[in-house]
Structures are given as C-alpha cells and as structure tokens.
Amino acid sequence: MTAATTLVSTAESQRATGLGPRRATATSQIAALWTLYKLTLRQHLHGKRWMVMVALFLLPACMAIVIRSTARDPAAILLEFMLGFMLVPQALLPLIALVYASGMIQDEQEEQTITYLLVRPIPKWAIYLMKLLATCTTAVLLTLILTVLTYAAVYLHTSASFADVAVRCAKAAAVHSLAVVAYCSLFGLISMFTSRVLVVGIIYTAIVEGVFANLPFGIRLATVIYYTRLIAYRMLDFILTNSRGAKDNLAAEAWQFDVDRDPQLLQYPSTATCMIVLLVATIVCAILAAWLCSRREFHVKVPDSH
C-alpha cells in the first residue's frame, strides 16, 4: 500500500538525511515564530471583525463628510481636532485594540485551536509575544488607514496645502500608533486575568480613558490618552482663528492643560518622557502578560473532559 511505504519513508528519510526535527536550532525557532506571526495576521483577516473594523474606520470620515456638507464653511482644524484627536484616540483606538487584543489567546482557546500551538516546540510566553506583535502590527496598520481616511475627509478640497496636511497626518498617525500599541499591550494583559476582557476593556475605556484622563488631577497620569495628548499638543498646534482674528487654543481647553499659568507646559511631562512612559508601560504589560501566559493552563473542553 502506498500509504504504508510513505509513512516509513517519512521517518526513514528524515533520519537518513538528518532532517529530523528534534534538534532545536535558532533557524527552526525563528521559522516557527515567523509562522505563528503570519498565522495570527491571517486570523485577523477572517471572521466578523472586519465588519466592525470597517464601521469604525468609516465613522470619522463619514462624520467629516456629513459635517462639511451640512455646516457652512466649517474650520478644517476644528474638524481635525474633534475627529482626529477627540473621537479617534479616545474611542476608536481603544476599540480597535480591544477587538484584536482581547481575542489573541481567548479566541484560540474558545475555538479550541490553541492545542495546535501548545503542542509545538514554542514556549507559551513566546506564543503570547508573537501573537501580541502580530496584533500590534494589525492594529497599527488599521490605525494608519483610519488616520489617513480621516485626514482625507477633513482636508480634501480645502485650501490647505497638501504638504502641510501630509505632515500633520503623518504626525497624527505616529501618535495614534503609539497609543494603539499601548492599548493592545494593556488589553492583552487584562485578557490574562479575565475571560470578560471585552466588558472590562469597555469599562476601562469609558471610565479611565474617558473620565479620568479629562480630570485636571494627577490621576490622569495613569492613562494612555494623557500622554498621547501631550505628545500631540507639542507636535501639532490646534489654534483656531475666528473671523475677528481671535485665537482659540482648542487642545489646551479641551484637554485641561493650564496654558494660562504654564504656556510652555513646563510643569507637564516632556514629549520624550511621554514616549518613554508609553513604551515602558507597553513593554511591562507585555512581559507581565507573557509571564502569566507561561504559567497558565489552557484547558480545552472536550466531550470527555470535566
């Protein structure tokens, strides 16, 4: 029988040619991790998440189009600020991160495919980190698209120069990407503690990032959005000049920055500090979650199981 000889030849040929898989080389480890990374990216392309993502993507752009077509000559800078720096980082970025990060491990567990990963020669902490890396990649790509779409909808057919808009868009995309990576890492960590990560994540987004970040107290230092805003404030200006020539600092007012007493925001964390805080928080959350993952059991329910 062909199958019989084939099975024998598999084992024998591998042993004879020294292709047996038991030797762990750096190349084989990297190949396995790269495959896991690609597998996770492909998983993101399947399922119903795309519908949610498309809706999220189009929301700010649609709002910009509606506002521009209904309001009389709306200020582009105001639209950019309200949509690109209020709606996107405060609501959409956490949701994108939540949708993908919450399912990194839990989806595999619920769909019972995690077994195929756990029985491979990849440590659990590495499985987590590769899946997080792939999740961050997806989230950043989506964020870039979201940001570009929003800026296009805000500035298309306006008097603003393309170069200026492109620079502002690039800066906004960079800030948003930093934020979404931090959110991914944070929600990934939360998913190691609870199976109700979606609920917890939404509550966290609403209360911590939505309320605490807007309070002019020290508690906002514990939010992702506070640092994001500070970076954005220093990289981009959001000054609206009205018809009488008066200038309105949109960001300072909305984000509770006391520019009257501290115009240069010297009392606030610097841009470098903000970036370091976000990066360190991201790394700490990732390491902690990977450690928890390495200690965790993944019980797959089967008909025979308890």
Place this chain on the structure above:
Amino acid sequence: MHPELLNQVARPAEVTPVVTFHEVSKWYGNVIGINKLTLEIRPGVTGLLGPNGAGKSTLLQMATGQLRPSQGTLHVLGQSVWNNAALNRSIGLCPEQDAFYEWMTGWEFVHTCARLSGLAGRDARAAAARTIEAVGMTKNQGRAVRGYSKGMRQRIKLAQSLVHDPEVLFLDEPLTGTDPVARRDLMDIIQRLAGEGKSVLVSSHVLHEVESLTPNIVLLNHGRLVAEGHIRQIRDLIDSHPHHIVLVSDAYRKLASRLLAWDDVEGVRVMAADNALMVETRAPDAFYSRLPALSLEDGLAIKAVYSDDDNLEAVFKYLVEK
C-alpha cells in the same frame, strides 16, 4: 476500586517506559479529573479505555503539557512535561476536539503545523506532502478544511500530529465519528506507526476499537486506574464475572428451557414484552460459540443477540463496584 483488580493483571516485561505517571492527580476546582494515577506506558501501542468523563482527555492533556498536574510527577521520554516546549519536538497529539483553522486548506493546515514545529521551508513542504499522502488526503489537500467530511477531518488532524515525525503519539479518540472505511484506514495507519517504532497511546471509549489496535490496554474510570495490562487478562477478569446477554426470539420460552440446561448459564430472565431473554453467564465466549447451532434448531430462531456488557460503561461499573 478493589486493589486486587490491578494485582490480577500481570505486568508486561520490564521495558523502559515512555510515559510515567506517579501519583498524579488533577483537580478542576472541587472536581477531580485524575485521581492519584500511577501508570507506566511502554513502547508500542497502548489503548487508553474509559467511558466518557473517565479522565482520558485530561490524562492526554497533561501528558502533552497543556495541563499541569495538581499533584504528583509526570514524565515523557524521561523529561518533565510541564512548560517543556522542547519536548514537543518528540511528541505528537491528535486532539479529540473537532477544531481547525477552518479557512485553511488541508495542505495549509498541515504545512503550518510543520512550520510551527520548526521545520524549515523545504523540509516542511516535504514533510507535509508525505504525511498528507500517508493519511490518504493528497487528493483533497487543496480543499478548505471547513468542507471536509468527519473522516477527512480526522485524517488531516492525524497528519498534523505526525508531520514532525514524533517519537510518541497521543491520539485522543481518533476514530470517533468516522465511517467504516475511514475507521479501517485510520486503524491501519496507527498500526503502521507502531511498526515504525513509534509509541502510540490511543484513547477510546469503545472496547472493540482498541482491541483491534492493540492488546495492551489501560482502563480508566472516574479519573482512577481500574486495570492495566494485556487485554486478554482484562477480558478474563471481566469474563470471570457474570455477563448479561440478551437473546431475541419468538420462541423465547422454549429457548429459555434449553438454555437453563447449560452449565455455564447462571440465570435466565424472561422479557416477555420484548420477546427476549436476558441470560447471565460467566463464560461468554463459550456461550457465544454455541449460539449459532442453537439458533438453527427447529423453532428456536434467534433474531438478535446483544450484550449490554459490551458497553464499557457497564464493564467499568462492574469492575469498580464488584
């Protein structure tokens, strides 16, 4: 469980075990999955038998490092299993759950598993192709897994467990839900694997399935080891106690009178509503061998014969409670 049950089963000759459980227990909160299990699995094919809920899958999930024993020690190929990812190069698992990356083709699934096992590009492709051919799925490898029949899914699941050429294979109910052809093919594959020198632990809740694969069996029930050893010895153990066999015949009363004359028949209960008799015997093999001749006797045509004792649940209940 009566401790003498284990003692009655002779241990195989001393061979270095590939899997060793020592006083292993596994708790899920207040529910016990495995209860102080001490067991050695030797090279070759070993059947892991037990009714649903016996703890077979828990045992296999622990043996493959997915679950950590709450108590005791567990070694595969002499190495501790928990958090030992490197050991997975030598282990293959065909899980019970019918779960896949449904959007993948059979080829992509097995190839991905080969890559995840650390096989490099060309080797992974060659290993995937050979393994898929070995399980008879080459013709269907380009189709999405979501469109596979149950038999195809079991075959491709088996392929992923073999693709990295493991030394020890854990097969969790590999024959469940398969049609007779797939079942026969899968059994052939498992036996060939043993012929190649692999150690295979195959779980099932169907006695005759395992009996066809291997004479070496381990009986589990309620997380406990009920018996282990050669299936003949366990059969003898079972056979030394009453078996209940149901015979369906229109002439059941006449049949009953004939049966009562047999020395190995210990009792006959009339089941008038079903035109049947329930016969109790301690020599089921001898009993079965005489049935065809009896059935040919004038007016005694036996329409159906079945034994509740073939149901493992009943056997285990008997073994544990007796």
